[in-house]
Amino acid sequence: MIFEHAPALIIAFPLLTSFAVPILNRFGEKFRNFFVLLSLLFSLFFVLTLAPQVYSHGVIVYTFGSTSPGITLPSGYSMPIRITFTIDGMSIFMAFIASIVSISGLIYSWGFLKKERVGMDKFYSLLLLMSVGMYGMIFTGDLFNMFVFLEILSIASCALIAFWVHKGETSEAAFKYMVVSSIAALFMLIAVGIFYGQYNALNIAAIASMINYNLLDKIALSLLIVGLAMKAGAVPMHMWVPDAYGQAPAPITMMLVAASQASLYALFRTCFTLFGLRLDVAMVGWIIIILGILSMFVGVTMAIPQKDIKKLMAYHSVSQTGYMLLGVGVGLAVMNDPIAFQTYGMKAMEGSIFHIINYALYKGLLFLTAGAIFYKLKTRNLDEMGGIAHNMPLTTLFFIIGALAIAGIPPLNGFASKFLIYESVYRFNPLLSIIAMVVSVLTLASFVKVFHSAFMGPKMKKNVREAPRAMLLGMAIIAILIIIFSLFPAMVVRTIVDPAVIALANQGNYISAVMGGI
């Protein structure tokens, strides 16, 4: 009954609540916060009920206003003209990330922005719109819809980056991000136009069934790769990342990490589902690998000399995005060689998709600890910190968990996914794997630096206490998930990562799920 409409409801709850927030605000702060949390919990609940269906039935196609995508068409013409949501293993995997990140970001904001007097209703409206944008991009089965949700996501996130409007720097960072994301979105729109002009379709599955990789398709593909890699923050187009991540309020930075992952998802969707094996897989695979290697290396080398704690972490985000691009690129490059794909291509994709969720968790946690330090010390400069471990023991503990995970130290989840990547990429090309390991060592080095200069040392003169409870709760949710993922990596890979990889690698299923119903 109601669970049939789960895909629409996942979006509807936060979307409607987002526009109701200014009214809810009239009834007091507690009331508003409760409703905002409730709407996100509803979304999480429906994601959780949708997941078993996806894992048992395969791809779920939800059509708005009808039971099947092409039901009212004149006879003899079969084309999915309605707006559809197409949900497979990969979408549901990304939806987990979006919901976890939104909920813990929301709880953390209760503490982090407690002292703000004005604009809190708008803050929560935009925060909900951000999660709507992420869910929409992840679920949609329609290219134009993906553009619309991408724009919703970027407008909401830009407005939130500039939340502290009285500071000029926030406007500067938001302006940069807005230019980058609107150009990315417009490139995507032009690509959509190219596809529509050739195939008369907007549905991803319909285009994928007809696509023939001619010159115009190649132009569209390059526009999509450039635009989406720009929004995901891969290296030649990474200049917005440190500014936007550094200036945004900490919970928003965490949401931005997940938003970049949504763009990465759109990139993978383009390569695997839209083009699939019709692509010149070796060449496009290598382009993605090179983007990945560059991001990894440039990101980490830029991170080491930074003194601003959030900027340092932002450069690490660039570098971590490289790992995901590397693994998926290797998977794509060997896709038309079934033996190689079975032996290591699959493993490489497994590793990098597992890395997406690990990265969203530990990077989110690190940004939240940086936010907690900023909240208490009012500075982001590492030189002005020291001895925080005496004053904020829990924050220190969370930081250690996050830092060890990002550096890939064995028991933690970062190790599990990085090891999958090293192992499989080594069989593809040993050099790439060695670069990945070196980058991991450099990551550890720079986090040792942060740990030493911020947390160690004599007690500070200022009387600093532990962060407020709401902030600790937000961090604890993520830390507990990290520990669960670290203890049972094999189980996580089997239950949620493998279906995502299979969904990406198996283009035929996706197409027949949508086109078969007509």
Place this chain on the structure above:
Amino acid sequence: MMFIVYLTVVALIGIGLYAIIFKRNLIKIVIGVSLVECAANLFLVSLGYKEGGVAPIFTMAPHENMVLPTPQALTLTSIVIGVAVTALMLSFAMNYYKSYGTLDATKGRLKG
């Protein structure tokens, strides 16, 4: 005929990207983004153009040679989004001017 339209689209994208990359004034960068957006809208609308076609409204209209309404719908959506983007970018530019006293992008304090 259509060739000229497509040529205009490519030229507009080129001019827009030039303005975004090489101009220092924030307002000019916003103009560049708007130009690229106009190019995308023009491209979408020209895809739906049909010589001698009529609007797809079924009452009282001759039933042959109708224009497909989808590209127009897409363009409308994209125009609305474009207005929001431009307004937001101009407000950021305003804030930038208020706190830095200039619109020069090279005078920014963030060195990415």
